[in-house]
Amino acid sequence: MQNMNLLSEVRGHFMTPLPRRLGVALSGGGDSMALLHILMQCFQGQDVEILAATVDHGLRADSAQEAQQVSEMATKLGVDHEVLQWQGWQGDGNLQDQARQARYQLLEAWASRNDIPVLALGHTADDQAETVLMRLARSAGVDGLSAIPVRRQLEKVTLLRPLLAVTRAQLRDYLTALDQTWIEDPSNHDQRFERVRIRQAMDLLEPLGLSTAALSTVAENMATAREALEHYSFISARDVAQIVLGAVVLDQSKLGGLPDEILHRVLTRALQWVSGATYPLRRRAMGEALEAVRSGSSLTLGGCRILGRTGRVWICRELNAVGNEAVQPGQLWDNRWLLSGGDPSGIEVRSLGKAGLLLCPDWRQLGCPGVVLETTPALWNAQELVAAPLAAMGNKWTAKTAKSEEEFYASLLSH
């Protein structure tokens, strides 16, 4: 790709009006250094201030010195730069994964602190192709194979990857022509990492037609297919699902016409909406969930219960998952319920439970299974039940979920 093409490829990812401030996640490696130079060239003389930040994970002896070096390179180019320190490693769990999550959190917080609406990252076509292969190795579906998205909307910041169609080699050539240097990360050659082994395997795959370009195109095709599936899942969810007393309720008579892939998506988001889990359940667990819903049987998984009842499938919280949760009124219970209205003195919010339900005389009039109501929040003064707003015993108290029904439907679309 000629320099001009490289610039127009990157420039094409920016819509008007241009952001007044643009952040660059600068690791100091060839990809993000090239990204910084290209963006500076693209927006030269325009009202776009470019700022950069580097996360120092503090995991290698020379990481602080390296971050300092990156800072100097940016400052030399006249770019305002900040080093963000990560100190959260506890010594257990998956280091790579935690470091990545922390990196994104630190960069997002930096961007929002500095009123930066768009944060550019230096992922390349090679990253994309490697990700597709790694996902293939995990038997991924459409979502997994759509790999790295060009754009992702976070709460206040848009993540943008304008180099996703550009190869690493093109960027190295570009920097070399400018006589600019970058820092080689030694872990790029560390055989312990799957990505490094996959990168090396690309040399064998390329002659078979499994090229970077072909694998990137697969990701693009899958992203298009994913969008279509999300669209129809959203429409289907509106038709077959509703929120009742904090549970997701599916109309069984309408499920027969839904393809597995669509029902799978609706069910995945329903379980996440009820449990508050960030990540969806694994495919195998979801397979069991799908079977339970189709057959109208019951199942406990992921902190939720799936209950088949005549004509309806209820997806509610599992009592064991909330049995020990106790908060003050005004605080979120189970990360999603807010109770208010009555006198809070001496009151604690806990689950209604089996014993509590027996003290609610009118719950049967609600047409909701007792098992669902047992998992809802109630107001207790020591062992005395004061109110159970979701089980027809309000006593001036009301309960509402922090996330609306609309947010459940919207969760079927990626942003």
Ligand SMILES: Nc1ncnc2c1ncn2[C@@H]1O[C@H](COP(=O)(O)OP(=O)(O)OP(=O)(O)O)[C@@H](O)[C@H]1O
């Ligand atoms: N330490 C860092 N500080 C700032 N930005 C970074 C850092 N590491 C990576 N990045 C940004 O992320 C881009 C991709 O780098 P890399 O592939 O190592 O990241 P990754 O987090 O593993 O990617 P992902 O998890 O999104 O696939 C870099 O080009 C750069 O923009």
